[in-house]
Amino acid sequence: AQSVTQPDIHITVSEGASLELRCNYSYGATPYLFWYVQSPGQGLQLLLKYFSGDTLVQGIKGFEAEFKRSQSSFNLRKPSVHWSDAAEYFCAVGEYGQNFVFGPGTRLSVLP
Amino acid sequence: DGGITQSPKYLFRKEGQNVTLSCEQNLNHDAMYWYRQDPGQGLRLIYYSQIVNDFQKGDIAEGYSVSREKKESFPLTVTSAQKNPTAFYLCASSRQDGSYEQYFGPGTRLTVT
Numbered sequence: 001a002q003s004v005t006q007p008d009i010h011i012t013v014s015e016g017a018s019l020e021l022r023c024n025y026s027y028g029a030t031p032y033l034f035w036y037v038q039s040p041g042q043g044l045q046l047l048l049k050y051f052s053g054d055t056l057v058q059g060i061k062g063f064e065a066e067f068k069r070s071q072s073s074f075n076l077r078k079p080s081v082h083w084s085d086a087a088e089y090f091c092a093v094g095e096y097g098q099n100f101v102f103g104p105g106t107r108l109s110v111l112p
Numbered sequence: 113d114g115g116i117t118q119s120p121k122y123l124f125r126k127e128g129q130n131v132t133l134s135c136e137q138n139l140n141h142d143a144m145y146w147y148r149q150d151p152g153q154g155l156r157l158i159y160y161s162q163i164v165n166d167f168q169k170g171d172i173a174e175g176y177s178v179s180r181e182k183k184e185s186f187p188l189t190v191t192s193a194q195k196n197p198t199a200f201y202l203c204a205s206s207r208q209d210g211s212y213e214q215y216f217g218p219g220t221r222l223t224v225t
Contacts (some may be wrong), residue, residue, distance in 0.1 A: 015222065032211050043116075044155075044218035046178055051211075096211040099145070099170070104154040 002008070002027050004093050004103035012109040013081050019031030021076040021106050032094040033074040035065055038105075041089045047089075050074065086110045114139045116217035118203050123222045125197075133188045133220045135203035144186035145204040145214065155202065161186055162208065185206060190222065197224045 003026040013019055025031060032051050036044040048059025055067040065076045074091060091103040116137045125131045137144065143162045147155040157170030161180040175194025180186055186205075190197045200221050204214040 015143070034213055036216075041200075041219070041221070042120075043218045044204075044214075049213050083133050092214075094211055099157060099160060100214060102155045 002093055002101040004091055004101050006091055006103040006106045008106045010107045014111045015083050019078045019081045021089050023074045023103060025093045026112055029099040035076050036090045037087050071092050081110055083110045116205055116215055118217035118220050123220055125224050127224055128192045130192060131190050133201055135186045136184055137205045139205055141205035141207055143206045143208055146188045147202040149200040197222060
């Protein structure tokens with residue numbers, strides 16, 4: 001069965017620092033990979049997605065993610081974090097004919 | 113603007129009452145989903161529908177019911193059989209299945225006392 005892990009429950013970074021959020025999945029084939037962001041009390045917003053091709057994908061709000069097949073990872077990165085990036089981040093894995101599997105989420109706090 | 117609407121944003125009910133949460137989309141998506149989110153937890157799939165007049169149970173369907181009479185609408189009823197109904201409920205839609213991104217509504221926070 002598919003599974004998604006996000007090893008870090010909570011991460012705190014200083015504003016302006018770089019960020020990397022980890023996502024690992026267990027899956028037999030090449031999955032479709034997604035990162036979502038959720039502000040408190042809001043719905044989820046799609047940051048970026050990977051279907052195929054270039055393993056480094058660019059998303060909105062200055063985020064990028066890199067698919068590494070050998071490590072079964074899809075880590076999210078941002079070179080310089082802004083206070084408005086404080087939120088919950090979810091990694092998700094999809095497959096043709098199947099539903100999404102979401103990771104448990106990583107909560108990001110940003111120090112001024 | 114295309115998108116997904118959920119209403120109301122906040123909903124309060126007494127224990128023992130059924131309550132229906134609304135979800136409407138104008139994205140012309142075939143698939144729609146209901147998730148439950150509890151504090152500090154991820155998303156758990158309640159029900160999903162990939163076509164009108166058809167739906168399937170997700171991981172935590174007990175105590176919930178849905179209908180899909182129109183492509184645009186996928187209401188969720190939280191019945192009195194649901195033991196712990198207080199939660200944040202999210203509706204989503206996508207073109208088809210897990211090979212397409214899901215778009216989410218703003219959510220409904222249900223409180224049952």
